[in-house]
Amino acid sequence: MRVVNLASGSKGNVTFFEAGGVKILIDTGLSLKEIKTRLELVGEKLENINAILITHEHSDHIKGFLQVLKCTKARAYAPKTTIYDYFKISDEQLLDRISIISEYPFHIGDILVSPVYVPHDSMECLSFVIEYKNRKVGIATDLGFVPTLLLNKLEGCDLVYIESNHDRNMLMSNMYPRFVKQRIIGDRGHLSNEQAASAIVFLAKKGTKHFVLSHISEHSNTISLAYLASAKALEKEGFVLEKDVFLRYSRQDKPGNNYIFGEDNDD
Ligand SMILES: [Zn+2]
Numbered sequence: 583m584r585v586v587n588l589a590s591g592s593k594g595n596v597t598f599f600e601a602g603g604v605k606i607l608i609d610t611g612l613s614l615k616e617i618k619t620r621l622e623l624v625g626e627k628l629e630n631i632n633a634i635l636i637t638h639e640h641s642d643h644i645k646g647f648l649q650v651l652k653c654t655k656a657r658a659y660a661p662k663t664t665i666y667d668y669f670k671i672s673d674e675q676l677l678d679r680i681s682i683i684s685e686y687p688f689h690i691g692d693i694l695v696s697p698v699y700v701p702h703d704s705m706e707c708l709s710f711v712i713e714y715k716n717r718k719v720g721i722a723t724d725l726g727f728v729p730t731l732l733l734n735k736l737e738g739c740d741l742v743y744i745e746s747n748h749d750r751n752m753l754m755s756n757m758y759p760r761f762v763k764q765r766i767i768g769d770r771g772h773l774s775n776e777q778a779a780s781a782i783v784f785l786a787k788k789g790t791k792h793f794v795l796s797h798i799s800e801h802s803n804t805i806s807l808a809y810l811a812s813a814k815a816l817e818k819e820g821f822v823l824e825k826d827v828f829l830r831y832s833r834q835d836k837p838g839n840n841y842i843f844g845e846d847n848d849d
């Protein structure tokens with residue numbers, strides 16, 4: 583199993599996943615050209631993508647969706663509202679290549695994908711747990727709080743990408759209008775560094791070793807504030823960083839850490 587985030591943040595989100603010969607993009611929130619470039623940076627080609635998973639209809643997650651679908655033979659898996667209410671797709675040939683997903687687990691080849699609804703200010707929003715041969719990866723971005731169901735599903739993941747969107751103080755003191763701040767800190771907004779940290783501590787206690795802080799805000803956060811919040815929370819609970827738990831972050835401008843689990847390569 584290989585996982586690498588290609589872009590993360592309010593200007594675009596894309597993650598590459600591969601297992602059992604199946605190559606998947608999770609979200610397509612960059613332009614077609616940029617997705618191609620980022621894939622090449624990690625040694626992959628757009629035309630080889632077999633499947634596209636979509637979390638929700640916000641532009642930073644679906645910007646390149648239609649073009650990627652048209653330029654590949656990939657099958658798409660997306661919430662109903664993204665396909666019918668946002669894109670209003672009616673082309674039968676295109677619809678034949680799209681599976682509507684909700685909270686029910688489904689297979690792509692031998693890969694098991696378990697979607698979980700999360701609270702966010704979109705029509706529907708999903709987090710994903712993706713499993714292959716006893717290895718599990720969780721992707722949870724764009725959520726106002728972490729529902730218990732999601733935490734339970736993420737238990738036992740080898741790797742979790744979790745949103746650490748904003749530092750509350752930085753958000754409250756920046757230039758955003760009041761209603762935007764309320765939206766972000768609300769139950770259907772984004773996770774703060776503290777919310778991410780407490781989910782990470784919970785999951786670390788259940789055995790997850792690898793975490794990637796994701797969707798870090800450009801204006802209401804810094805990489806070091808996000809990192810410190812989770813690092814301090816973990817250390818307070820007795821975890822030794824770089825030994826018990828490995829904390830990384832994903833970036834807007836370039837691909838992040840390359841993770842390989844299981845098969846011939848052991849972690
Ligand atoms: Zn987003």
Ligand SMILES: [Zn+2]
Pocket residue numbers: 638640702704724
């Ligand atoms: Zn969103």
